[in-house]
Amino acid sequence: MHDFTYRPQSPRTVFGAGALVHLEREIDLLGAQRALVLCTPGQVAQAQQVAERLGARAAGIFARAEMHVPIEAARAARDEARRLGADCAVAIGGGSTIGLGKAIALDSGLPILAIPTTYAGSEMTPIYGITEAGLKTTGRDARVMPRTVIYDPALTLPLPVPLSMTSGINAIAHAVEGLYAPDGNPIMDLMAEEGIRALARALPAIHQRADDMEARGDALYGAWLCGSVLGNVSVALHHKLCHTLGGSFKLPHAETHTVVLPHALAFNLPQVPAAAARIARALGGVAPHTVAGVLYDLAQSVGAPVALRDLGLREADLDRACELALTHQYPNPRPLEKAPLRALLQRAYEGQRP
Numbered sequence: 538m539h540d541f542t543y544r545p546q547s548p549r550t551v552f553g554a555g556a557l558v559h560l561e562r563e564i565d566l567l568g569a570q571r572a573l574v575l576c577t578p579g580q581v582a583q584a585q586q587v588a589e590r591l592g593a594r595a596a597g598i599f600a601r602a603e604m605h606v607p608i609e610a611a612r613a614a615r616d617e618a619r620r621l622g623a624d625c626a627v628a629i630g631g632g633s634t635i636g637l638g639k640a641i642a643l644d645s646g647l648p649i650l651a652i653p654t655t656y657a658g659s660e661m662t663p664i665y666g667i668t669e670a671g672l673k674t675t676g677r678d679a680r681v682m683p684r685t686v687i688y689d690p691a692l693t694l695p696l697p698v699p700l701s702m703t704s705g706i707n708a709i710a711h712a713v714e715g716l717y718a719p720d721g722n723p724i725m726d727l728m729a730e731e732g733i734r735a736l737a738r739a740l741p742a743i744h745q746r747a748d749d750m751e752a753r754g755d756a757l758y759g760a761w762l763c764g765s766v767l768g769n770v771s772v773a774l775h776h777k778l779c780h781t782l783g784g785s786f787k788l789p790h791a792e793t794h795t796v797v798l799p800h801a802l803a804f805n806l807p808q809v810p811a812a813a814a815r816i817a818r819a820l821g822g823v824a825p826h827t828v829a830g831v832l833y834d835l836a837q838s839v840g841a842p843v844a845l846r847d848l849g850l851r852e853a854d855l856d857r858a859c860e861l862a863l864t865h866q867y868p869n870p871r872p873l874e875k876a877p878l879r880a881l882l883q884r885a886y887e888g889q890r891p
């Protein structure tokens with residue numbers, strides 16, 4: 538038997554191919570009249586599609602979302618929302634765009650409707666991140682949790698295949714760490730296992746055929762499950778390493794998750810047999826002691842990166858990365874010591890199979 542406390546935190550979720558048709562209804566349910574639509578410069582066409590659907594209730598489009606939410610973009614978006622008298626924000630895009638919406642909500646309490654187009658999972662979490670003077674601060678705050686999420690796999694069809702692969706593995710990482718989180722619970726375990734299963738099934742299919750709607754739907758379903766896990770439990774060494782490498786060495790987010798995950802999991806595996814058993818089941822019934830290697834093989838088989846050196850990290854940075862990862866540690870099942878952590882980073886740098 539488990540001992541646990543479970544207080545679900547989840548936005549209203551509408552899921553399905555073509556689900557964008559429900560946007561007006563969902564805006565009505567929020568009681569909103571003027572929506573500011575957020576996107577990156579690369580997703581203006583999708584933002585226009587949203588604005589057209591909203592008609593007179595589209596207050597405008599703010600197309601300056603970028604990775605890790607620079608404070609300048611957050612301030613400009615807040616000003617624009619005020620100037621236009623927006624009473625809600627619709628964020629269409631990946632974690633960067635949803636993160637911009639969260640930065641507005643943190644300040645103003647503006648309700649966010651998220652339409653995720655990657656598998657990163659930010660839409661399901663009360664976690665925000667803002668970067669100021671080169672330093673990224675993250676935190677949890679109920680105000681930033683989107684009120685409504687519309688998942689429409691059709692909107693993920695243009696997501697480039699390489700980013701689809703790494704973004705999917707970013708999602709798997711949330712579930713893996715959820716399975717050994719000290720504040721986990723049986724519901725999260727079920728969601729994590731099913732999320733890994735869905736993504737491990739979907740990614741090879743999308744790799745073969747980018748417009749496979751069935752697989753796109755499966756991947757987004759997995760992203761919903763894995764994002765929900767991230768929103769409800771704390772994360773450990775794997776996320777700490779990725780935040781260190783992304784924050785201090787500017788490594789790309791999803792790619793870094795993809796490279797680090799097999800190594801962080803191998804490091805913790807002896808301490809987490811129950812998690813290993815669930816991951817093994819989700820990966821098709823492999824032996825639990827092999828799951829880290831199987832995740833490495835999954836990444837390699839879909840053409841995703843497996844070495845930090847291929848993401849722009851220099852070998853000379855490894856000592857500093859190790860030091861930073863040892864400061865302000867996240868709770869981790871295996872105590873962190875310098876030598877094994879440095880060795881982990883070396884293996885990830887070289888792209889060795891764990």
Ligand SMILES: NC(=O)C1=CN([C@@H]2O[C@H](COP(=O)(O)OP(=O)(O)OC[C@H]3O[C@@H](n4cnc5c(N)ncnc54)[C@H](O)[C@@H]3O)[C@@H](O)[C@H]2O)C=CC1
Binds near residue numbers: 657
């Ligand atoms: N707060 C949270 O809970 C979480 C936050 N994040 C944050 O999110 C950021 C990364 O988000 P990601 O989703 O990985 O990438 P992203 O949002 O930066 O998107 C990467 C690129 O792909 C483009 N793109 C996205 N969807 C597309 C589509 N369907 N078709 C064509 N192009 C598309 C975007 O416009 C962008 O240029 C990081 O800053 C990370 O820290 C990530 C996960 C959870």
Ligand SMILES: O=C(O)/C=C\C(=O)CC(=O)O
Binds near residue numbers: 665779780
């Ligand atoms: O860094 C943030 O914006 C907050 C959380 C995450 O990015 C989660 C992750 O590492 O995927």
